[in-house]
Amino acid sequence: MAKSLTLKNLPDALHARLAAAARRHRRSLNNEAIVCLEAGLAQAPPATEERLTVIRALRQTLPPITFAPADINTLKGEGRP
DSSP states (O other), X not given: OOOOOOOOSXXXXXXXXXXXXXXXXTOOHHHHHHHHHHHHHHSOOOOHHHHHHHHHHHHHHSOOOXXXXXXXXXHHHTTOO
């Protein structure tokens, strides 16, 4: 059974982009939103383990850097996060 979609509280910039795309594709605003949602959800994000494997491999390529506690406090005092 089909469900309805109500677009509320869209930021102006997003609404303008969605409306422009709808005009370009000769669709209603709601139909364009549905097409965009379907396209976005069709691309499944990589699995957590796959992401962790990539992150760990990248981390191995970085040179080892260690900071002394005093250095960390100095950097914080300079306004660095």
